[in-house]
Amino acid sequence: MKRFLIFLLFALPLAAGAQTLSESAVEDISEKMAAKFQLRNDPALVFVTEQMSRSGSGGLEVDKTMMELGKDPAALDAALKFLYQYSDCNRQTLIANLRGMDVKSGNVFPLATYIVNKNKTEAKTLQDEKAELLRIGAIPAVTSVMVAPPANQPGVVANATAETPAGAAQPAAAAAGSTAAAAPVEDTRNWEVRSVFAMTRPDDLQTLYGKENVELRDATDLDGNYTGKAWYVYPDTENEMQVIFNADSSKTITFTHERSKWKSPFGIKPGDPIDKVNKVNARAFRVNGFEWTNGGIVDSWEGGAMDKKGVQILFRAINSGDPKLYDQFTGEKKFRSDNSGLKKLNVVVDKVVFKTYQ
Known part of the structure; x- marks a missing residue:
């Protein structure tokens, strides 16, 4: 009997730590991530998708993976880990981001608890990695996606050659006959x-x-x-x-x-x-x-x-x-x-x- 009680003392904490997500939570977060991913301009999902690609967690067809996270438990766990990383491994920030994704209120705290518990041992590594990615410029401080076509494609007019419509006001520098060099044209090509x-x-x-x-x-x-x-x-x-x-x-x-x-x-x-x-x-x-x-x-x-x-x-x-x-x-x-x-x-x-x- 004594041995059994000792076993319970050790087993109960282990069981408590072995948390799993409900089907409802999985379906909810998967749908919300897919919806945000399709916008292509949501900073959190842009970061998550970049990390899924960078780490290989999203496979070759990461777009398909992001749309079907609920069917791939490993990919979903990876996406949640990177959401945690995006949130600076801070529980309150993570909760705010989950709410910002319109996750159902009943799923926010179970998801946050699951994500934090599953990744807390990696928290420092994830924070250090994010800091290094920012330092070397692999990710921008304000995440964005390149969606515009290159300058030599229809729909984009380079600043240096753009013509001002008749009757439109001339830029001050041009009106003054300025010879200052034109600003370099931003490379807007999609390199994904x-x-x-x-x-x-x-x-x-x-x-x-x-x-x-x-x-x-x-x-x-x-x-x-x-x-x-x-x-x-x-x-x-x-x-x-x-x-x-x-x-x-x-x-x-x-x-x-x-x-x-x-x-x-x-x-x-x-x-x-x-x-x-x-x-x-x-x-x-x-x-x-x-x-x-x-x-x-x-x-x-x-x-x-x-x-x-x-x-x-x-x-x-x-x-x-x-x-x-x-x-x-x-x-x-x-x-x-x-x-x-x-x-x-x-x-x-x-x-x-x-x-x-x-």
């Missing part, structure tokens, strides 16, 4: 890769990015084999993006330039070190040996965060001048991505491919 996922035909690319910025060219796979034709957006620039519209309505999107402005799924881009990919995948993965068939291409994600998510990556070694070390990773073999020798070789992402499921 997920914008391409919903497209169904090449014309959509031309509509969004301008016909003069889209060309049909030969394409190759990661191993250099010819695969037919692909549409190139901003060809021969740092922002070049290759898009193939497959017969099954899926799309294959490839990036090969390091300094592009594109915001890609999982936040991975060419030039990223292999260690960053380890962290995004949340575990080590397996890579084919260099200088061989499929050399440097990920062979298996080993059940990590990017497993079965339509991501293919080709790596290259920048410091391959040490033959003895480099030979350990070349030939008909596979190596683990957390091998310490890879840092000495400075192995980085060479190309990254995202394949959508529809």
Whole structure:
């Protein structure tokens, strides 16, 4: 009997901490997040979606994920965690944001309690991460989304070339004959890769990015084999993006330039070190040996965060001048991505491919 009482003393606190959300709360918060997400200008949901993309929690088709959070418990938990992060890991701020999303009053406190309890051990990490993202400019202090087309597309007139309608008042500087340089035109292009996922035909690319910025060219796979034709957006620039519209309505999107402005799924881009990919995948993965068939291409994600998510990556070694070390990773073999020798070789992402499921 004494043992049973001791068991209860330990078991009751554990049971109290193992909180779950009611179906009503899940349905409510999922619907409210989807509604705010569709506005594309709600600061909280913009932040949450950015973090879902950056962390890979939203998968390749993050738009679809955000609209169906109730069907994906892991994605919903991630979205709630990032809402908590957006709220500076402060319970009262979180409650205010839940109310601002029009969450039903009966669900606000259960949701806040669930979110805080589930993420309280990560609170400092989340706050530090947000502060660092702000510091490096990865997220703006006032979150916003780019929705306007680029300046060379219809509907946008660059400040430097705009004509003033007849009879309209001239700017003071112009009236005074000022020779001051015109303010630089803001880059309003949509750099979200997920914008391409919903497209169904090449014309959509031309509509969004301008016909003069889209060309049909030969394409190759990661191993250099010819695969037919692909549409190139901003060809021969740092922002070049290759898009193939497959017969099954899926799309294959490839990036090969390091300094592009594109915001890609999982936040991975060419030039990223292999260690960053380890962290995004949340575990080590397996890579084919260099200088061989499929050399440097990920062979298996080993059940990590990017497993079965339509991501293919080709790596290259920048410091391959040490033959003895480099030979350990070349030939008909596979190596683990957390091998310490890879840092000495400075192995980085060479190309990254995202394949959508529809």
